[in-house]
Amino acid sequence: GAGVSQSPSNKVTEKGKDVELRCDPISGHTALYWYRQSLGQGLEFLIYFQGNSAPDKSGLPSDRFSAERTGGSVSTLTIQRTQQEDSAVYLCASRNRGNTEAFFGQGTRLTVV
Amino acid sequence: ILNVEQSPQSLHVQEGDSTNFTCSFPSSNFYALHWYRWETAKSPEALFVMTLNGDEKKKGRISATLNTKEGYSYLYIKGSQPEDSATYLCASESGGSYIPTFGRGTSLIVHP
Numbered sequence: 001g002a003g004v005s006q007s008p009s010n011k012v013t014e015k016g017k018d019v020e021l022r023c024d025p026i027s028g029h030t031a032l033y034w035y036r037q038s039l040g041q042g043l044e045f046l047i048y049f050q051g052n053s054a055p056d057k058s059g060l061p062s063d064r065f066s067a068e069r070t071g072g073s074v075s076t077l078t079i080q081r082t083q084q085e086d087s088a089v090y091l092c093a094s095r096n097r098g099n100t101e102a103f104f105g106q107g108t109r110l111t112v113v
Numbered sequence: 114i115l116n117v118e119q120s121p122q123s124l125h126v127q128e129g130d131s132t133n134f135t136c137s138f139p140s141s142n143f144y145a146l147h148w149y150r151w152e153t154a155k156s157p158e159a160l161f162v163m164t165l166n167g168d169e170k171k172k173g174r175i176s177a178t179l180n181t182k183e184g185y186s187y188l189y190i191k192g193s194q195p196e197d198s199a200t201y202l203c204a205s206e207s208g209g210s211y212i213p214t215f216g217r218g219t220s221l222i223v224h225p
Binding site: 003004031033035041042043045048050056059091093097099100101102103104105106107 | 144145147149154155156157158159162164202204206211212213214215216217218
């Protein structure tokens with residue numbers, strides 16, 4: 001079956017522009033996570049969706065970042081007015097429930113110039 | 114926010130060597146510990162998920178142990194091969210959060 005799919009795989013944008021990153025999770029997975037890895041850093045948690053519950057946004061670094069998950073499936077991470085420090089690999093993961101393995105997409109490499 | 118530490122940061126070994134890495138995590142309110150392998154240009158791939166103190170898991174030449182009371186896990190690779198070269202990530206989950214918090218990883222390079 002299909003794994004977690006992310007698009008685009010690479011994105012170069014000018015400082016100040018808005019970007020949207022897309023994640024298609026594995027069908028039936030109720031939990032969806034966004035992480036990012038900046039150069040030289042570990043995986044940083046951004047946001048967590050679980051079913052129809054309100055998302056846990058505690059990892060979003062600023063109010064320029066937002067995410068939604070439509071119909072319990074596809075998720076979009078939006079970064080407004082991008083800054084150079086937003087450059088990173090953005091990873092999406094999905095899974096069925098806690099303490100099970102998460103399945104990751106291949107990530108979107110965002111470069112803000 | 115959990116503090117998950119991994120050591121060493123990087124490791125170079127020769128083909129055939131056995132090696133191990135450490136992951137330390139807060140022991141209070143522990144729920145689950147994950148190990149992932151992340152190869153360049155690929156997605157992180159789950160190796161193990163462990164929940165019980167004393168758990169030992171094995172997949173081929175790779176094995177892991179878990180001590181939830183003292184808050185550490187070891188990952189072992191027996192007879193390293195060049196294809197084992199990757200970054201090995203651990204992540205800890207605390208009860209009630211269901212958010213895996215990752216360490217910075219151990220970068221392993223196996224030289225032929």
